[in-house]
Amino acid sequence: MDDSVIIKIERLAKRFPVGTGEFTALHNISLTFQKGEFTGLVGPSGSGKTTLLNIIGTLDYPSEGEVEVVGRSVKGLTHKQAAYLRNYNIGFIFQTYNLLQVYTVFENIEFALLLQNHTAAQRKKAVMEALDWVGLTDKFNSKPSQLSGGECQRVAIARAMVKRPLLVLADEPSANLDAKNSHNIVQMMKRLNKELNTTFIFATHDEKVMHYLDRIITLRDGAVDEDRLILTRENQLLC
Amino acid sequence: MLAFKLAFRNLLGAGLRTWLNVTVLSIAFVVIVFYSGMLDGWNRQALTDTKNWEVGFGQLWHPNYDPFDPFCLQDAHAPITGKTKALAELGQITPILITQATIYPQGRMQNIFLKGIDPNQKIIQLPTSELNNKTDEVPAIIGKRMAEEAKIKQGDRLLVRWRDKNGTFDTREVKIVSVFNCNVQSVDNKQIWIPLKTLQQITGLENEATLFIAGSAFKNQTLTPWQFKELKYLLREIDEIIQTKKVGAGVIYGLLLSIALLAIFDTQVLSVFRRQKEIGTYIALGMTRAQVVAIFTIEGSAHSLLAILLGTLWGSPLLWHLQNSGIPMPKSVDSMGVSISENIFPVYSMGLILSTVLLVIISATIVSYFPTRKITKLRPTDALKGKIQ
Numbered sequence: 001m002d003d004s005v006i007i008k009i010e011r012l013a014k015r016f017p018v019g020t021g022e023f024t025a026l027h028n029i030s031l032t033f034q035k036g037e038f039t040g041l042v043g044p045s046g047s048g049k050t051t052l053l054n055i056i057g058t059l060d061y062p063s064e065g066e067v068e069v070v071g072r073s074v075k076g077l078t079h080k081q082a083a084y085l086r087n088y089n090i091g092f093i094f095q096t097y098n099l100l101q102v103y104t105v106f107e108n109i110e111f112a113l114l115l116q117n118h119t120a121a122q123r124k125k126a127v128m129e130a131l132d133w134v135g136l137t138d139k140f141n142s143k144p145s146q147l148s149g150g151e152c153q154r155v156a157i158a159r160a161m162v163k164r165p166l167l168v169l170a171d172e173p174s175a176n177l178d179a180k181n182s183h184n185i186v187q188m189m190k191r192l193n194k195e196l197n198t199t200f201i202f203a204t205h206d207e208k209v210m211h212y213l214d215r216i217i218t219l220r221d222g223a224v225d226e227d228r229l230i231l232t233r234e235n236q237l238l239c
Numbered sequence: 240m241l242a243f244k245l246a247f248r249n250l251l252g253a254g255l256r257t258w259l260n261v262t263v264l265s266i267a268f269v270v271i272v273f274y275s276g277m278l279d280g281w282n283r284q285a286l287t288d289t290k291n292w293e294v295g296f297g298q299l300w301h302p303n304y305d306p307f308d309p310f311c312l313q314d315a316h317a318p319i320t321g322k323t324k325a326l327a328e329l330g331q332i333t334p335i336l337i338t339q340a341t342i343y344p345q346g347r348m349q350n351i352f353l354k355g356i357d358p359n360q361k362i363i364q365l366p367t368s369e370l371n372n373k374t375d376e377v378p379a380i381i382g383k384r385m386a387e388e389a390k391i392k393q394g395d396r397l398l399v400r401w402r403d404k405n406g407t408f409d410t411r412e413v414k415i416v417s418v419f420n421c422n423v424q425s426v427d428n429k430q431i432w433i434p435l436k437t438l439q440q441i442t443g444l445e446n447e448a449t450l451f452i453a454g455s456a457f458k459n460q461t462l463t464p465w466q467f468k469e470l471k472y473l474l475r476e477i478d479e480i481i482q483t484k485k486v487g488a489g490v491i492y493g494l495l496l497s498i499a500l501l502a503i504f505d506t507q508v509l510s511v512f513r514r515q516k517e518i519g520t521y522i523a524l525g526m527t528r529a530q531v532v533a534i535f536t537i538e539g540s541a542h543s544l545l546a547i548l549l550g551t552l553w554g555s556p557l558l559w560h561l562q563n564s565g566i567p568m569p570k571s572v573d574s575m576g577v578s579i580s581e582n583i584f585p586v587y588s589m590g591l592i593l594s595t596v597l598l599v600i601i602s603a604t605i606v607s608y609f610p611t612r613k614i615t616k617l618r619p620t621d622a623l624k625g626k627i628q
């Protein structure tokens with residue numbers, strides 16, 4: 001596999017058991033993602049965006065086909081190996097933030113590092129840096145319940161980024177946010193994408209998010225309908 | 240470490256529910272320590288009292304002697320000769336002669352034992368020196384129970400009738416020179432202690448004894464026809480009774496603990512059910528299912544740590560107080576067959592406390608673990624949706 005390729009999907013199908021039969025949520029999906037992409041999966045509700053993200057994130061498994069994430073086939077992974085892969089290489093951002101309510105902002109971000117072996121000093125440095133990326137340094141001691149939605153999502157971004165993963169998967173990250181906050185967080189992620197060369201894959205309906213994407217993959221009825229590179233001004237400059 | 244921190248945060252975050260569980264468990268904890276301590280204290284006191292007041296460091300029995308068969312007494316005596324005589328003179332053993340007798344308090348007939356003991360013996364704590372009092376009648380001492388039951392006071396005179404060795408009835412008046420207070424009912428109930436020499440004389444069993452009580456200096460040796468009964472044998476009944484009580488107490492502990500554990504179990508089931516999204520998040524962050532199970536198990540079992548803390552807080556002043564003032568025992572307990580004092584002083588040994596702490600922690604951990612096994616069957620994607628199944 002080419003070193004610059006981070007995800008390789010070949011003839012992926014995903015079927016869910018429904019009642020006595022099966023429902024095909026994804027079929028015949030073949031896609032390749034390069035390191036450093038800022039890509040969105042779009043498409044109508046029920047088209048399979050979340051399902052695809054979950055399979056890439058090793059939270060679900062393919063029914064058919066090959067999926068390789070950071071050089072590992074997800075098919076043969078044990079639960080433990082999948083957990084390790086997520087822990088070190090994949091950050092998740094959710095529509096509903098999914099912060100731990102009993103923890104402070106600092107601890108929520110630190111949590112991602114606690115599962116790895118770092119000293120307290122290393123963790124503190126990394127967490128403060130992540131807080132700086134998302135501009136929440138002064139809120140480090142707050143509880144999630146004391147934050148606005150936008151702030152919560154920024155904490156979630158910091159939590160996903162603090163371990164500097166190769167890949168961040170964000171499922172509708174702006175769906176619960178107003179326009180200003182939506183722009184804000186996507187810009188933030190775009191900046192991190194540029195600075196740290198982290199690959200971002202979104203599932204989104206949001207026009208405001210699409211505006212920033214380098215590549216838009218449209219899903220329809222569980223299949224790729226369209227896959228196009230966007231020539232933004234920045235992309236043009238790069239070309 | 241992480242799991243512990245998270246566990247306590249979650250527990251304290253849950254507020255009232257946690258404190259209810261913790262309070263119930265702390266009550267179970269303190270009651271177990273209290274009750275076991277009381278039984279241990281009782282046991283220790285019963286063993287010491289029985290040893291000090293009745294059995295000494297073992298006894299030498301006549302082969303026909305059976306403490307449960309009063310009719311054996313007629314044939315259960317032998318002369319004090321040779322080695323036994325020498326040992327008795329050295330004060331290593333002291334002879335006791337027992338015979339059946341009848342008294343007539345308030346005109347009612349009552350069967351008793353008449354026991355002869357050397358007034359100068361030092362082996363058991365019976366105040367036998369009182370028997371040295373010079374009176375015209377036969378001096379006698381009795382225990383408080385006997386005094387109450389037969390309504391006899393110190394200074395009273397009492398008509399006693401017995402059969403001598405030939406089976407002929409004989410009657411004498413004895414004078415109660417002292418009423419002693421003792422927890423061991425087997426030296427008190429239905430018996431009158433008089434000087435050994437007198438009893439030997441009036442029964443015609445000169446220089447004879449039914450048994451000997453050994454002192455600390457006595458070394459086990461063959462002394463035909465006498466059979467040595469070890470302390471362990473003589474105290475076995477107390478052990479048995481205390482063991483039975485412990486079984487009974489175990490049932491109470493089991494019930495109490497079950498209530499507390501059920502509450503924790505319930506909380507755990509609810510936690511796993513309600514906090515699926517959190518579980519999904521842990522898994523997405525890279526925790527293995529086993530680690531998530533551990534987090535939830537530790538959270539449940541942390542109830543027990545809080546309960547022990549809380550129990551220590553309110554329980555230790557209480558238990559300390561009881562240890563110093565003793566636990567008053569109702570009179571009715573007396574008839575249970577074990578020596579019991581008016582106040583039992585509980586003994587809280589390190590072993591008792593540690594084993595109770597372990598019991599509480601381990602049982603809470605087990606009931607906390609079972610509901611969390613469901614997590615391993617949860618699909619991470621479903622968990623993240625927080626779908627209620």
Ligand SMILES: Nc1ncnc2c1ncn2[C@@H]1O[C@H](COP(=O)(O)OP(=O)(O)OP(=O)(O)O)[C@@H](O)[C@H]1O
Nearest residue numbers: 016017018023025044045046047048049050051052
């Ligand atoms: N566990 C499941 N069991 C059965 N069907 C499922 C399951 N998960 C998803 N599906 C079905 O698969 C299809 C794709 O679902 P998915 O959640 O990926 O859609 P989506 O594109 O993310 O939609 P939305 O934009 O509404 O989030 C849907 O029709 C859905 O009903």
Ligand SMILES: [Mg+2]
Nearest residue numbers: 049050051203
């Ligand atoms: Mg979706």
